[in-house]
Amino acid sequence: MSVAIHRPDDQSADAPADALDRARTAAAADPDGYWRDHGRCVDWIVPYREVKDTSFDAADFRIRWFADGQLNVSANCLDRHLATRGDQVAIVWEGDEPGETLRVTYRDLHERVCRFANVLKAQGVAKGDRVTLYLPMIVEAAVAMLACARIGAVHSVVFGGFSPDSLAGRIRDCGSRIVITADEGCRGGKRIPLKANVDAALANCPDVASVLVVRRTGGDVAMTAGRDLWYDEAMAQAAPDCTPELMNAEDPLFILYTSGSTGSPKGVLHTTGGYLVWATKTFRDVFDYRDGEVFWCTADVGWVTGHSYVVYGPLASGATTVMFDGVPNYPDHGRFWETIDRLGVNIFYTAPTAIRALMREGDDWVKRSSRASLRLLGSVGEPINPEAWRWYHDVAGDGRCPIVDTWWQTETGGIMIAPSPHATDAKPGSATKPLPGVQPQLVDAEGQVLEGATEGNLVIADSWPGQMRTVWGDHERFVQTYFTTYPGKYFTGDGARRDADGDYWITGRVDDVINVSGHRMGTAEVESALVAHAKVSEAAVVGMPHDVKGQGIYAYVTLNADTAPSDELRDELRRWVRKEIGPIAVPDALQFAPGLPKTRSGKIMRRILRKIAEGDTSSLGDTSTLADPSVVDALVRDRVG
Numbered sequence: 224m225s226v227a228i229h230r231p232d233d234q235s236a237d238a239p240a241d242a243l244d245r246a247r248t249a250a251a252a253d254p255d256g257y258w259r260d261h262g263r264c265v266d267w268i269v270p271y272r273e274v275k276d277t278s279f280d281a282a283d284f285r286i287r288w289f290a291d292g293q294l295n296v297s298a299n300c301l302d303r304h305l306a307t308r309g310d311q312v313a314i315v316w317e318g319d320e321p322g323e324t325l326r327v328t329y330r331d332l333h334e335r336v337c338r339f340a341n342v343l344k345a346q347g348v349a350k351g352d353r354v355t356l357y358l359p360m361i362v363e364a365a366v367a368m369l370a371c372a373r374i375g376a377v378h379s380v381v382f383g384g385f386s387p388d389s390l391a392g393r394i395r396d397c398g399s400r401i402v403i404t405a406d407e408g409c410r411g412g413k414r415i416p417l418k419a420n421v422d423a424a425l426a427n428c429p430d431v432a433s434v435l436v437v438r439r440t441g442g443d444v445a446m447t448a449g450r451d452l453w454y455d456e457a458m459a460q461a462a463p464d465c466t467p468e469l470m471n472a473e474d475p476l477f478i479l480y481t482s483g484s485t486g487s488p489k490g491v492l493h494t495t496g497g498y499l500v501w502a503t504k505t506f507r508d509v510f511d512y513r514d515g516e517v518f519w520c521t522a523d524v525g526w527v528t529g530h531s532y533v534v535y536g537p538l539a540s541g542a543t544t545v546m547f548d549g550v551p552n553y554p555d556h557g558r559f560w561e562t563i564d565r566l567g568v569n570i571f572y573t574a575p576t577a578i579r580a581l582m583r584e585g586d587d588w589v590k591r592s593s594r595a596s597l598r599l600l601g602s603v604g605e606p607i608n609p610e611a612w613r614w615y616h617d618v619a620g621d622g623r624c625p626i627v628d629t630w631w632q633t634e635t636g637g638i639m640i641a642p643s644p645h646a647t648d649a650k651p652g653s654a655t656k657p658l659p660g661v662q663p664q665l666v667d668a669e670g671q672v673l674e675g676a677t678e679g680n681l682v683i684a685d686s687w688p689g690q691m692r693t694v695w696g697d698h699e700r701f702v703q704t705y706f707t708t709y710p711g712k713y714f715t716g717d718g719a720r721r722d723a724d725g726d727y728w729i730t731g732r733v734d735d736v737i738n739v740s741g742h743r744m745g746t747a748e749v750e751s752a753l754v755a756h757a758k759v760s761e762a763a764v765v766g767m768p769h770d771v772k773g774q775g776i777y778a779y780v781t782l783n784a785d786t787a788p789s790d791e792l793r794d795e796l797r798r799w800v801r802k803e804i805g806p807i808a809v810p811d812a813l814q815f816a817p818g819l820p821k822t823r824s825g826k827i828m829r830r831i832l833r834k835i836a837e838g839d840t841s842s843l844g845d846t847s848t849l850a851d852p853s854v855v856d857a858l859v860r861d862r863v864g
């Protein structure tokens with residue numbers, strides 16, 4: 224069903240949509256020609272002659288874009304703007320407390336990045352070295368990312384909500400010898416002990432030789448002599464100029480760890496040229512960014528959305544980007560809307576989970592603000608249910624701002640499927656059409672391509688510049704994970720429906736990944752955290768529907784024979800998962816299960832566990848192949864709701 228969007232001031236709404244259709248056709252007909260033109264949306268120090276050199280076929284597998292071109296990402300985000308917009312605000316930082324605001328111009332940001340690049344060099348960081356960032360949403364996070372890019376170091380940002388163990392695993396996996404952190408973070412009026420977490424993590428990371436610590440709160444933290452340095456003291460001694468390193472298009476830019484259906488999180492590797500082109504072009508196309516506007520993406524830089532649409536896409540486009548170090552419900556439920564008014568935000572990009580949480584608090588919180596500056600709204604991270612879409616549109620956007628529901632993934636580098644920002648009608652819940660250069664297909668379980676209006680598994684048939692290039696340190700895992708389920712195609716792990724207009728409706732993950740509040744969590748990760756507890760013998764984790772989070776985590780836990788279930792133990796296991804992984808992995812429901820439904824060959828039948836978690840126990844399907852069908856009755860009886 225579509226909704227008409229009333230936009231009285233825009234007479235030319237149809238033309239840009241037509242242009243988008245033409246671009247889609249052009250990119251499909253001649254990818255090389257299309258990207259030869261559009262690769263120029265960023266500045267190249269040595270222009271490329273080669274454009275697309277890719278194949279998803281196992282025998283000939285390669286993904287290379289603009290491979291003989293050379294550029295520098297930080298020069299694109301900073302230096303190229305100095306002559307025209309040096310005094311324009313690049314970053315508006317908004318702290319946890321309303322009005323705790325800092326405005327950093329492009330000139331100022333450039334100087335900070337140069338200084339920090341020199342600090343990194345003084346610490347022995349060279350081109351190709353990995354640098355781990357464990358920071359709050361402060362300007363220094365963007366400075367550190369851009370400083371790495373300036374000298375060709377590869378950053379790995381770890382979300383500040385991850386535990387010391389998770390941080391340690393990510394530091395060791397990419398072999399970084401330096402960590403950038405802050406004394407503490409502030410979120411919703413609470414302090415997060417970032418430096419203390421780093422200290423705990425480093426007990427298991429013998430190769431880390433230096434830690435740079437930003438003073439965010441001034442809280443008391445331990446500093447290890449010979450290893451830990453204060454950021455401000457190092458910056459004061461560093462020179463304010465640093466020539467950007469000449470980088471090949473295919474040189475690594477960053478690693479970002481993300482959860483998959485099996486094993487520990489993978490280090491998704493993005494490279495320099497293709498990623499920057501994708502982040503920049505999608506930022507401009509999807510958000511139709513106009514000079515002088517204020518763009519606010521609420522994501523944390525610990526996630527890919529923060530990389531592409533807080534830092535790289537906006538800064539490469541000379542935009543003013545907001546970095547928000549707070550939460551939507553602090554100090555009250557009006558925080559987003561009050562901040563939009565105060566900062567004059569024109570484009571606002573957030574996640575359905577935040578929209579649903581705020582919707583529940585009622586319209587009054589929104590109506591206290593004018594939101595007159597808003598022009599466009601965006602959604603990302605999970606399917607947006609039509610009810611939340613309508614509230615976002617009608618209440619938050621006063622019925623006058625189009626919504627771009629953007630589907631993409633850490634692996635894709637930037638937005639892949641999204642409505643035109645100029646669309647005059649909209650389908651609540653549909654990400655609509657692929658961007659130019661994206662070739663989605665729906666396939667059945669056997670990989671047969673499905674045509675027309677249908678539903679199936681979402682694959683991408685050909686490469687696009689922003690695609691991840693490998694899993695850090697494990698190329699085989701990259702090929703295995705994404706290109707063997709449907710040989711010759713990139714498998715997204717998502718299911719989708721396509722309607723008669725050719726519009727896509729993402730239905731959610733079809734693998735063992737759960738999407739909790741727009742954050743990806745592998746069921747295997749939570750399971751292995753649970754079984755690491757001394758009293759647990761077995762665990763199985765599935766997703767369950769959750770009103771606010773989209774999906775919640777439902778864990779079935781089998782205890783050791785000598786251990787009795789209790790509420791205390793349930794709480795203890797929750798705390799254990801929080802300590803092992805972080806708060807986002809804590810099960811919403813935890814059921815003690817005397818046995819798990821297994822086939823005779825010992826495979827857990829997750830389908831049954833999902834149904835029980837959903838509360839849909841009337842249609843469990845055939846359970847006769849189970850080794851012991853009676854376990855199902857016990858599971859249904861003891862379901863926690």
Ligand code: PRX
Pocket residue numbers: 481527528602603604605606607628629630631632633634654715716717729730731732738741742743
């Ligand atoms: O299931 C899809 C969902 O989020 C997954 C990617 O998660 P992540 O790599 O953490 O990146 C999140 C931010 C891009 C996808 O496989 N997803 C993301 N955006 C949407 C979505 N599902 C439906 N609609 C979306 N707009």
